[in-house]
Amino acid sequence: MNIRDIAAQRILNVDLATGQVSTEEVSRRDLVRLLGGRGLAAKFLYERIPAGTDPLGPENVLIWSPGTLSGTNAPSSGRTSVTCKGPATGLYLKVSVGGHLGAELKYAGYDYLVISGRAPHPVYLWVDDDRVEIRPAQHLWGKGTRETDDLIKAELDDDEIQTGIIGPAGENKVLFSCIMVSRYNSASRGGVGAVMGSKNLKAVAVRGRGALRVARPKPYFDLAARMRRELAADAGSESLYNWGTSGSIPGLDEMGMLAAYNFSQVTIDNSERLSGQYLVDEGYLTGRESCFACSTACHRYVKSHSDRWGDVDDSGPELETMMSLGAECGLTDTEAVLRANHLCNDYGLDTISAGHVISWAMECYERGVISPEQAEGLELGFGNAEAQLELIRRIAFREGLLGDLLAEGTQRASAEVGGDSWKWAIQAKGLEQSAVDTRAAKSYALAFAVNPRGPDHLMTETYAEFGFTEEAREVIRKITGDEKYANATLLEKRADIVRWHEDCYAATEALGFCVFTSTAAFAVNPENMAELFGHALGIEFSEEELMLGGRRIVTLERCFNAREGARREDDMLPWRMMNEPVPDGPNKGMITDQAMLDRFLDEYYALHGWDPATGIPQVETLKALDLADVCRVLPEA
Amino acid sequence: MTSLSVNADKCTACRACELTCSFVKEGVFAPYRSRIRIVRLHGFNVPVVCVNCAQAPCIEVCPTGAVYRDRAVPVVRINEAECIGCRECIKACPFGAADWDDDKDVAIMCDLCGGEPACVASCIYGALDFEPEATVVRRKRRATAEAIAARTAG
Numbered sequence: 001m002n003i004r005d006i007a008a009q010r011i012l013n014v015d016l017a018t019g020q021v022s023t024e025e026v027s028r029r030d031l032v033r034l035l036g037g038r039g040l041a042a043k044f045l046y047e048r049i050p051a052g053t054d055p056l057g058p059e060n061v062l063i064w065s066p067g068t069l070s071g072t073n074a075p076s077s078g079r080t081s082v083t084c085k086g087p088a089t090g091l092y093l094k095v096s097v098g099g100h101l102g103a104e105l106k107y108a109g110y111d112y113l114v115i116s117g118r119a120p121h122p123v124y125l126w127v128d129d130d131r132v133e134i135r136p137a138q139h140l141w142g143k144g145t146r147e148t149d150d151l152i153k154a155e156l157d158d159d160e161i162q163t164g165i166i167g168p169a170g171e172n173k174v175l176f177s178c179i180m181v182s183r184y185n186s187a188s189r190g191g192v193g194a195v196m197g198s199k200n201l202k203a204v205a206v207r208g209r210g211a212l213r214v215a216r217p218k219p220y221f222d223l224a225a226r227m228r229r230e231l232a233a234d235a236g237s238e239s240l241y242n243w244g245t246s247g248s249i250p251g252l253d254e255m256g257m258l259a260a261y262n263f264s265q266v267t268i269d270n271s272e273r274l275s276g277q278y279l280v281d282e283g284y285l286t287g288r289e290s291c292f293a294c295s296t297a298c299h300r301y302v303k304s305h306s307d308r309w310g311d312v313d314d315s316g317p318e319l320e321t322m323m324s325l326g327a328e329c330g331l332t333d334t335e336a337v338l339r340a341n342h343l344c345n346d347y348g349l350d351t352i353s354a355g356h357v358i359s360w361a362m363e364c365y366e367r368g369v370i371s372p373e374q375a376e377g378l379e380l381g382f383g384n385a386e387a388q389l390e391l392i393r394r395i396a397f398r399e400g401l402l403g404d405l406l407a408e409g410t411q412r413a414s415a416e417v418g419g420d421s422w423k424w425a426i427q428a429k430g431l432e433q434s435a436v437d438t439r440a441a442k443s444y445a446l447a448f449a450v451n452p453r454g455p456d457h458l459m460t461e462t463y464a465e466f467g468f469t470e471e472a473r474e475v476i477r478k479i480t481g482d483e484k485y486a487n488a489t490l491l492e493k494r495a496d497i498v499r500w501h502e503d504c505y506a507a508t509e510a511l512g513f514c515v516f517t518s519t520a521a522f523a524v525n526p527e528n529m530a531e532l533f534g535h536a537l538g539i540e541f542s543e544e545e546l547m548l549g550g551r552r553i554v555t556l557e558r559c560f561n562a563r564e565g566a567r568r569e570d571d572m573l574p575w576r577m578m579n580e581p582v583p584d585g586p587n588k589g590m591i592t593d594q595a596m597l598d599r600f601l602d603e604y605y606a607l608h609g610w611d612p613a614t615g616i617p618q619v620e621t622l623k624a625l626d627l628a629d630v631c632r633v634l635p636e637a
Numbered sequence: 638m639t640s641l642s643v644n645a646d647k648c649t650a651c652r653a654c655e656l657t658c659s660f661v662k663e664g665v666f667a668p669y670r671s672r673i674r675i676v677r678l679h680g681f682n683v684p685v686v687c688v689n690c691a692q693a694p695c696i697e698v699c700p701t702g703a704v705y706r707d708r709a710v711p712v713v714r715i716n717e718a719e720c721i722g723c724r725e726c727i728k729a730c731p732f733g734a735a736d737w738d739d740d741k742d743v744a745i746m747c748d749l750c751g752g753e754p755a756c757v758a759s760c761i762y763g764a765l766d767f768e769p770e771a772t773v774v775r776r777k778r779r780a781t782a783e784a785i786a787a788r789t790a791g
Contacts, residue, residue, distance in 0.1 A: 003665055005738070072666045073656040073759070100652075107667065183679075209739065211659070211667030221660055225759065228653065232761040287680040290651035295761050297649035301680035313679070 002210035035510035036068035058118035066102030067512015092145035098291030099182025123375025163249025167348025176353030184315035215538025240298035243276030245319035256585025259435035262359035323435030324355025330382030347396035356432035440587035495603035503550035505574030648764035654756035702753035
């Protein structure tokens with residue numbers, strides 16, 4: 001059987017148009033400077049598709065990259081990046097997903113799966129160690145993600161294979177369709193499911209029977225085991241285990257930072273019914289699940305029986321789902337939201353955008369911008385769960401004019417509907433903002449604005465700026481020299497905080513760690529990540545080198561967008577978040593307006609060595625980062 | 638007798654036990670070469686591992702005596718040097734707890750690491766215990782009694 005050194009990285013290339021399959025090796029220099037995973041995927045994307053590529057055309061590539069340390073006992077290190085040019089934004093898109101698929105791909109012998117071309121008819125990809133097969137999938141087309149998972153496992157006669165599957169939403173190229181991975185984990189944002197759908201690729205199925213070897217086994221194993229114990233003991237981890245991500249809802253309510261009624265309110269009655277505590281107390285929670293090698297187990301498994309909304313036996317929902325499909329749509333009926341989450345999972349929709357597209361439509365309806373005729377029989381006002389559930393289905397199947405319109409996301413839908421509706425389309429760059437109030441958290445505001453895939457917390461998260469724990473304050477002290485900057489409403493040092501977190505986040509994901517472990521809990525940190533990376537490859541590797549690797553990744557992603565024409569004016573937040581102050585609660589009156597954002601951007605670009613007028617990385621910056629050979633065709637700054 | 642017991646309701650399927658087992662036994666990370674395996678059902682996960690049967694079918698069917706009872710631990714063990722690869726033990730195991738190692742061409746089964754199972758130490762969720770059977774039984778007996786008492790009092 002195949003025993004592979006972690007440092008000997010391999011790419012599996014699959015061209016769906018020709019059926020050609022090939023493998024190639026990754027140079028050690030690239031692995032060390034870009035750390036693998038998300039980092040190398042950014043390089044491949046930059047190199048393999050030219051500027052202007054149609055995200056839904058056959059030329060786009062879809063890159064699956066588990067982390068460099070995925071498949072080992074490093075705690076919470078089993079995550080996978082899926083990278084492509086995104087259809088919602090027309091820019092760089094990376095989504096990160098848990099589950100067990102990434103580790104399985106590593107055991108099969110591959111660190112990267114690069115899928116290009118478009119199959120002439122629906123297919124799925126079957127990677128069974130060395131044997132790679134493109135199999136017909138006409139019989140799976142149109143089916144939900146769960147049934148497809150069952151059918152593939154039955155057909156291959158193996159219920160332990162790992163899958164990544166799109167639902168009808170991805171087939172129909174909904175611009176916020178997702179990929180369901182290992183059945184219960186969602187690679188969500190930016191329409192990554194539509195890219196798979198555009199390739200006629202219904203699913204990826206993987207079986208790996210190989211083994212992974214690290215260069216310094218004993219030190220690696222012992223350090224990883226120690227990190228695992230430290231992480232499990234972290235207070236943040238404990239809360240995530242007990243209550244899941246939605247355990248934060250009572251705290252956010254207290255802070256006046258809930259996102260409700262399409263971001264027009266920061267409170268909603270009965271918000272506790274959306275909380276992780278409520279799921280436990282009321283008996284909806286039936287299980288706590290880990291992703292591969294995780295020592296937190298924040299993932300939920302829930303069951304509910306409802307005559308009104310239908311039964312649920314599914315994973316989730318996460319905090320963001322509770323906010324977007326719940327509070328944002330004016331809903332706190334737990335069973336309705338569980339059902340909405342289940343439908344999104346089965347149809348293959350990103351719950352964050354699905355919720356925000358529907359809450360936008362609800363506001364349009366209440367303001368008379370979408371007429372009852374345009375609503376096609378749906379009473380679309382806030383709080384109508386029945387209309388929401390029906391809309392989820394219509395969007396996934398692009399049914400009717402409204403379903404088809406909303407399937408395009410709020411940027412395009414508001415352009416179509418007209419009036420002032422763009423002002424309450426909570427999007428920037430074409431991506432709906434996740435349910436984080438950037439008016440009262442300034443590092444978050446900057447991080448969201450410069451996020452290459454659009455405004456959300458999943459490319460970098462600056463949770464430490466709240467200074468909730470001693471560990472968080474220590475991180476801020478480390479970055480700024482003084483823990484007084486652990487205050488989310490201060491304007492000073494926000495650029496420093498964002499840049500450090502971006503570097504750390506990118507390195508975290510390149511290695512395969514879950515960002516919760518390094519930027520929400522802090523037991524995984526640049527120092528021990530660097531040490532593990534060194535043990536894995538058999539090299540000396542410092543914290544500074546690791547963070548520099550993260551910086552290279554962030555810069556490369558920036559270069560991709562610059563080549564597509566993105567400029568300073570695209571580093572923007574949704575109109576409402578920059579023009580309507582927080583309406584009530586402890587943060588009443590707060591706003592991150594254009595002047596404030598401009599100040600942040602000036603500081604942030606200067607720190608990076610990016611051109612202040614355009615936001616494009618300067619040539620000297622690329623040379624200093626040893627990236628000049630990668631970003632060869634960058635437009636002049 | 639001290640034995641490995643499984644609390645499946647606490648298992649989150651992180652699979653640290655599989656990784657630890659394959660590392661300790663083979664020096665690599667490979668769930669396929671782990672003596673303990675996690676079966677993921679929908680929302681429920683079950684660690685499956687050798688239970689050390691008193692009348693062990695694997696010992697009975699082994700033609701060379703490679704599978705034997707090590708009374709010092711005690712545990713059912715396989716002497717890999719004497720394994721001829723007939724796979725009879727794998728077929729005989731009613732639990733799916735004996736498996737085949739493709740790399741070494743021998744059958745593999747849990748040997749409790751000679752009395753200090755590494756998987757138990759790796760499990761942070763409390764899904765694996767290694768305790769004297771008498772302790773486990775006494776604890777369960779007490780829990781049963783307390784449940785009855787609570788019902789009666791309530």
